[in-house]
Amino acid sequence: MIYAPQLPRLGTFEAWRDAARALASNDVPPEDVEWAMEGAEAGLFGGGAALPDAREMSVPRGFVQLAKLVCASRAVGAHDLLYRVLLRCRGNGNLLSNRADPQVQQLEVWAKNIRRDMHKMKAFVRFREVTPQGANRRQFLSWFEPDHRIEELIAPFFTRRFGDMDWVIVTPEVTTRFEGGELSHESITSERLDLSDETEDLWRTYYANIFNPARLKIKAMQSEMPKKYWKNLPEADLIPGLIAQAEARVRQMQKDAPTLPPIRAERILERLPVRAGQDDLHSCARCPLGAQATQAVGGAGPLDAPLMIVGEQPGDHEDLAGKPFVGPAGQLFDEIAAQAGLDRSAAYVTNAVKHFKFTPRGKRRIHQSPNRSEIDACRIWLTREIAQVSPALIVALGATAAQALTGNGAQIMQRRGRVEQGLDGLPVLIALHPSAILRSDQSAQMRAALLADLQLAAQMIEEISAL
Incomplete structure (x- = not known):
């Protein structure tokens, strides 16, 4: 025998509850039930057999609230799965607390979608005043298109929130009215309303x-x-x-904005020597980064160095000290460079971006990678340094440096160890950034790769010096 309960557009939960109670209390298996909304195309068994009389039964705490939400879902099979879980709940009061159960998990997903839809309706319903002249209560009208059948679930919120006025919320299937303190719903089809006003x-x-x-x-x-x-x-x-x-x-x-620097930054800047070509770097406002950093951090090293090392940007330590490559990544670079036979003191070191980009997290400043526009905005300072030093070889550490020097910051792992022509016409050796080693779970392999890159740089500089 097949049962085919028809659920109305309004009162869907109550109709499902009564039918489910009658069926479950008589041990009707889910395979013998074909749930459908009224007005939907009739199933294979049409109206089905008459429902049996309901008997007494109990359900676990929380099932009713879950069922109210799921009954509003438009998901295919929602009412059927709800009935299947109801049958399983008998004699298993802890079923709903088992979120690993796939059926319970699916019901929770549907319930979450309903709650999200209700939240969006609260946020995006926009009332327009339509109070006629002489009315003793203000009247408002709104249009909304929910994803699910949530009109009855959400109505109590609006009655509490706007209880001092009359209002109507129209959706494509239901019109909800609150007039004179009385709430009502009407299942009617409506087209989108034009509610523009002055x-x-x-x-x-x-x-x-x-x-x-x-x-x-x-x-x-x-x-x-x-x-x-x-x-x-x-x-x-x-x-x-x-x-x-x-x-x-x-x-x-x-x-x-006011141009006076913070007192802390001003005191730091007073102690900094002004390098040739950097006289206006500290007042740079070509991108937003200068507004949050302590100071701009320029390059350091001999101005006739044959090798230039370009990193990404200053870190927290560099931002406070005003010097490049003094933090953990810079210290790791020095260690690997020494192993590679590269004299760091004979190289000019700098960064593609001169200000520290970060996001605050409590008392810490968490590094954020510069974006394309920030790299491009800072290119003028890097170009000036390259022209001033005129190195024979530039080493680009990481994607940001590669982007600034070659115009391409992609596929660093595939490109590392190769020499490419930079935007300034100079040879650029692509290498890993030491900070990538500090963050990686394959640090040994990446460290070996950076060591090989720096050994190649040392060899090239030695060959150039011998000419």
């Missing part, structure tokens, strides 16, 4: 002015405000333009 221009102006380009994180923004909701937000059509203008606006904000 306040939208004011809101768009406000939104454009509070948009902070310096704190723009596109992926995080789209995670919290997915594009599918943009069509209902009046400010959404401004977003692409605001993103495109963000970098230019940040530069303008830096230009307009």
Whole structure:
């Protein structure tokens, strides 16, 4: 005998609960039940047999709340799987706490999707006032397109939040009304409403002015405000333009900001000798990095050195000391360079980017790799150093240095140990950055690779010097 309960669009959970109780209390196996929403195409068995009378039964704590959420899901098989887990729950009160169970795990995934959909509805419902003249309560109207059948689940939130006004929320399948303190739902099909009004221009102006380009994180923004909701937000059509203008606006904000350095940075700068060609490096504002770093860190070494070593950027130690290659990565480089027979003191060492890029985490400053625009903005200082030193060979340590020197920062592991022509016309030897060794779980192999690269550099410099 096959049963085919038909679930209504409104009261779906209550209808499922009553049918499931009648079926489960009579030990009807899930294979004999064909769940369907009312109005959907009839299954193989049409309306099915009449449901048996329900008997007394109990379910574990938490199952009812889980069932309320899952019953709102549009996922295929949600009602069937819910019934299967209900049968398994009898005599197994701990089943729902076993998140390793694949059926329980799937129900939790569907419930999480429902909660997320409810959260998005709370965030993106936009009411428009439609109060007629002479009304004693303000009246508002809104349109929303949920992914799931959540209208009944979410309505209590809006009644608590907007209990002092009358409102209507229209979705493609359900119209929810709160009028005179009474809540009602009506299952009717509706087309998208046009709710534009004169306040939208004011809101768009406000939104454009509070948009902070310096704190723009596109992926995080789209995670919290997915594009599918943009069509209902009046400010959404401004977003692409605001993103495109963000970098230019940040530069303008830096230009307009006060130019006095922090007291701590000023004291450090007073102790720094001014090297030829670096007289305006410390006031550089070509990219945003200078605003957060303690100071710019230029190169160090003989100005007639035949070898130039270019790293990525200053680290935490370099930022405070004002000297390149003095932190853990620089110390490791010195150690490997000595093994390779390379005289570090005879080389000019510098970085592709002159300011420390980091993100604060408590009291620590965590290194962040420079992006393409920051590398390009700092290229002027590296070009000036190369012209000043005029080395016979440049060693590019890592992707950032390779990008700055050759225009290509990709596939460093495949390119390492090779000599390429740099953008300045000089030979550039691609090598690993010592910080990669410190972070790697294959440090021995990577250390051997950097040692081989520096041995090659020492050999090339020796050959050049012999000419």
